[in-house]
Amino acid sequence: MLVSSDNQLPLPFMIYLDTAASYPVLPEVQQALFDAFKFSFANSASSHKLGVEVSDEIQRVRELIADEIGAYPSEIVFTSGATESNNIAFKSLLFGGSVPSNKKHIVTSQIEHKCIFAICSYLETQGFEITYIKPNENGIITAEAVSESLREDTAIVSIMHANNELGTINPITEIGELCFSKGVLFHSDCAQSFMKEEIDVDDMNIDVLSLSAHKIAGPKGIGAVYIRDLRKKHLQPVIHGAGQEDGLRGGTVAAPLIIGFGKAVELFPRYYSDFKKTEAKDYLINKLDSNDIRFSVNGNSTTLPSCMSLTLHDTNTSLLIRQQDDQFCIAQGSACTSKTIEPSHVLTALGMPREQADKTFRVSFPLDITRDEISTFVEAIKKATI
Numbered sequence: 539m540l541v542s543s544d545n546q547l548p549l550p551f552m553i554y555l556d557t558a559a560s561y562p563v564l565p566e567v568q569q570a571l572f573d574a575f576k577f578s579f580a581n582s583a584s585s586h587k588l589g590v591e592v593s594d595e596i597q598r599v600r601e602l603i604a605d606e607i608g609a610y611p612s613e614i615v616f617t618s619g620a621t622e623s624n625n626i627a628f629k630s631l632l633f634g635g636s637v638p639s640n641k642k643h644i645v646t647s648q649i650e651h652k653c654i655f656a657i658c659s660y661l662e663t664q665g666f667e668i669t670y671i672k673p674n675e676n677g678i679i680t681a682e683a684v685s686e687s688l689r690e691d692t693a694i695v696s697i698m699h700a701n702n703e704l705g706t707i708n709p710i711t712e713i714g715e716l717c718f719s720k721g722v723l724f725h726s727d728c729a730q731s732f733m734k735e736e737i738d739v740d741d742m743n744i745d746v747l748s749l750s751a752h753k754i755a756g757p758k759g760i761g762a763v764y765i766r767d768l769r770k771k772h773l774q775p776v777i778h779g780a781g782q783e784d785g786l787r788g789g790t791v792a793a794p795l796i797i798g799f800g801k802a803v804e805l806f807p808r809y810y811s812d813f814k815k816t817e818a819k820d821y822l823i824n825k826l827d828s829n830d831i832r833f834s835v836n837g838n839s840t841t842l843p844s845c846m847s848l849t850l851h852d853t854n855t856s857l858l859i860r861q862q863d864d865q866f867c868i869a870q871g872s873a874c875t876s877k878t879i880e881p882s883h884v885l886t887a888l889g890m891p892r893e894q895a896d897k898t899f900r901v902s903f904p905l906d907i908t909r910d911e912i913s914t915f916v917e918a919i920k921k922a923t924i
């Protein structure tokens with residue numbers, strides 16, 4: 539997205555290639571948010587006309603999201619985002635009597651979003667044992683690998699649908715079938731795949747699923763968790779409150795954000811299918827090839843069209859990063875945590891050496907990327923290449 543002064547970003551001519559971290563909010567969503575803050579301000583728990591109207595709007599969005607994943611509206615709980623949804627998935631189910639108390643084993647993977655590791659580390663202090671599955675060389679968690687990790691006392695399996703660094707897509711249907719046949723709960727973090735890949739909680743045997751609005755050009759701070767048969771489950775609340783969201787999550791429901799989320803759900807597919815027609819990924823690969831830039835793409839070939847992990851073997855990373863400051867927004871394979879620079883856990887799980895991880899970038903395209911912008915990006919890579 540080449541941003542001019544009348545556009546959304548404060549910086550002129552920034553090429554934003556970091557939508558896997560967060561999408562720019564669609565203009566229609568911005569308008570819906572503005573209108574909602576102005577008109578839908580009443581508390582959805584109030585019994586007067588305005589309150590009921592807001593409550594109806596929330597219900598409409600709940601139905602919209604449920605429809606998208608083949609669920610019932612009563613199984614959707616609004617949260618602050620996928621991080622919270624993932625927390626609920628583990629804590630509410632494991633501490634809520636949904637699994638027998640002697641089941642203390644959790645299966646997840648080495649390539650999950652960081653928040654899953656934080657949740658699992660906490661659960662270890664509560665007596666749970668965790669198995670972290672290593673991805674295969676294509677960055678995929680196979681159903682066989684999950685099968686080998688299952689134990690008699692496995693309580694829950696949690697495998698993400700699309701990976702946020704590689705864009706790889708895990709065989710969720712197979713994994714779901716396996717979990718179903720073994721009577722193990724199956725959670726999938728679908729923050730990256732929602733509205734981009736087909737999701738059906740019944741076909742995929744998913745029991746719990748996490749979503750986030752800002753990964754589909756909606757507002758930040760709102761997401762949802764799907765919980766199969768929620769009303770029969772008597773779960774432990776994550777926030778004890780006044781009974782909102784089936785008692786699971788107290789606090790006045792964030793109606794304007796939910797309305798913005800709904801607008802994004804309605805519009806994202808249309809923008810995304812237009813984006814797919816640009817064949818941005820193929821164009822970038824062809825451009826790199828024709829400029830004799832040595833690169834490799836990490837993960838297998840059937841990744842999300844909007845996200846790719848690129849190792850630039852002969853590129854001077856610091857030079858490219860310096861150019862990036864005023865030209866590009868892009869994610870590097872090493873995330874800086876305070877003073878130390880850590881290589882990404884996903885690349886490490888793939889067995890990538892440190893120096894190669896340093897030369898790896900995640901390119902994730904905005905909906906309105908142009909070929910000119912991709913060419914500009916390749917020019918910059920060329921300039922930074924030895």
Ligand SMILES: *Cc1c(COP(=O)(O)O)cnc(C)c1O
Nearest residue numbers: 619620621651702727729730750
């Ligand atoms: C972005 C992301 C999250 C975190 O979502 P928030 O809504 O920002 O909490 C979790 N998992 C995946 C796969 C993500 O891409």
